[in-house]
Amino acid sequence: MDMTPESQPSMAMAAATSLGSLELAIILPTLNERDNLAPLIDRIEGALGESGWEVLVVDDNSADGTSDEARRLSLSDPRVRVIQRIGRRGLSSAAIEGFCATAAPYVAVMDADHQHDPKLLVDMLASVKSGEAEVAVASRFADGASMAEWGRPDREKLSSVANMLARKLTGVELSDPMSGFFLLPSATARMLVPNLSGIGFKILLDLLATSETPLKVKDFPMNFSARRSGESKLDRAIALDFLAGLYDKSFGRIIPTRFALFGTVGALGVLVHMAILYAFMQLASMNFSWSQAVATFGSMTFNFWLNNFLTYRDRRLKDADKVFWGWVSFIAACSIGAFANVAVATTLNDRGLHTVFAALVGIGIGSVWNYALSSRFVWGR
Numbered sequence: 001m002d003m004t005p006e007s008q009p010s011m012a013m014a015a016a017t018s019l020g021s022l023e024l025a026i027i028l029p030t031l032n033e034r035d036n037l038a039p040l041i042d043r044i045e046g047a048l049g050e051s052g053w054e055v056l057v058v059d060d061n062s063a064d065g066t067s068d069e070a071r072r073l074s075l076s077d078p079r080v081r082v083i084q085r086i087g088r089r090g091l092s093s094a095a096i097e098g099f100c101a102t103a104a105p106y107v108a109v110m111d112a113d114h115q116h117d118p119k120l121l122v123d124m125l126a127s128v129k130s131g132e133a134e135v136a137v138a139s140r141f142a143d144g145a146s147m148a149e150w151g152r153p154d155r156e157k158l159s160s161v162a163n164m165l166a167r168k169l170t171g172v173e174l175s176d177p178m179s180g181f182f183l184l185p186s187a188t189a190r191m192l193v194p195n196l197s198g199i200g201f202k203i204l205l206d207l208l209a210t211s212e213t214p215l216k217v218k219d220f221p222m223n224f225s226a227r228r229s230g231e232s233k234l235d236r237a238i239a240l241d242f243l244a245g246l247y248d249k250s251f252g253r254i255i256p257t258r259f260a261l262f263g264t265v266g267a268l269g270v271l272v273h274m275a276i277l278y279a280f281m282q283l284a285s286m287n288f289s290w291s292q293a294v295a296t297f298g299s300m301t302f303n304f305w306l307n308n309f310l311t312y313r314d315r316r317l318k319d320a321d322k323v324f325w326g327w328v329s330f331i332a333a334c335s336i337g338a339f340a341n342v343a344v345a346t347t348l349n350d351r352g353l354h355t356v357f358a359a360l361v362g363i364g365i366g367s368v369w370n371y372a373l374s375s376r377f378v379w380g381r
């Protein structure tokens with residue numbers, strides 16, 4: 001080796017690399033994972049050695065005190081960092097937060113519940129560092145992979161259909177586009193962030209579908225273990241989230257996903273309205289005004305419930321008093337929307353627009369108002 005004084009700085013740099021300058025950030029999105037953290041960090045150290053990595057716990061204000069536990073760990077171990085988010089939710093957006101909060105050149109995302117084995121990180125990092133792959137994906141479906149517990153055949157079936165659709169969407173051949181365990185250069189991730197939809201938890205799929213040139217992916221067969229403690233948060237939302245993500249990637253730029261859902265719910269609300277109207281007039285022989293009033297309240301209540309369940313599932317109001325006040329403010333928001341609707345439709349109709357078109361424009365304007373007001377005042381924070 002050249003030992004002239006000129007080469008000193010580069011030797012110092014080489015030393016810094018092997019002695020562990022920061023290379024890899026491991027993002028752990030967490031929602032009630034307190035007891036899983038310390039043992040997971042031990043396992044990460046077991047796999048990666050003492051240095052060269054950091055863990056970013058991105059916690060959405062878990063009720064079990066995961067953030068405090070992460071802070072406690074961080075005090076004695078500066079490799080552990082904490083991002084506690086209040087009033088925000090979601091696995092994808094937590095990962096994005098992590099991409100943007102690290103100086104490490106490589107980032108990995110993995111579950112904090114021990115279903116993903118940190119040992120795989122070594123090969124994943126090597127492959128991306130060498131340029132063999134642009135994204136390393138730990139796969140539950142690659143040859144040699146296994147699954148400790150699956151237990152839900154419906155989810156398995158859903159998964160294979162979803163994988164097929166995802167492949168079509170991203171143009172990338174990969175066995176597990178839904179994987180929550182992957183690694184890539186952090187600059188690549190950050191470059192894609194502005195165009196990610198950030199909805200739901202399909203962050204990998206989102207990254208791959210967003211990249212203009214298909215990213216070179218390498219699969220790493222993984223043994224998907226059982227969750228160590230606590231319970232899964234994704235089971236029930238999985239299909240819904242996936243469909244929303246698919247829609248978002250295909251048409252989201254024309255009509256935003258949330259507005260499309262809101263509109264669909266609104267259209268269903270019209271059916272509910274008609275059904276109630278019919279029931280009260282025909283079956284209960286109530287007069288039109290009263291029936292119309294009941295139908296209006298009924299359909300608004302239905303719309304509130306379905307929007308809370310579907311359109312705003314990531315901000316769902318759950319406690320009884322929040323649901324009650326949410327319902328009240330939704331009805332208030334709808335009344336303002338209805339006012340805009342009638343005002344616009346009447347004006348247009350007066351100016352000679354055909355009744356049907358005037359009514360449709362009114363409905364359109366009213367819906368935009370309802371949407372804007374309720375996303376701000378009912379489900380906003």
Ligand code: GDD
Nearest residue numbers: 029030031058060089090091094111112178180232233234
């Ligand atoms: N910050 C944050 N916010 N973290 C979350 C949220 C959230 O809203 N929801 C879940 N997490 C965290 C969990 O605490 C866990 O560390 C990780 O994200 C995965 O959540 P699980 O609830 O354990 O998900 P799963 O085991 O059902 O789903 C796994 O398999 C899916 C494929 O079927 C995950 O790996 C998914 O990413 C994967 O798509």
Ligand code: MN
Nearest residue numbers: 111113115227
């Ligand atoms: Mn899990």
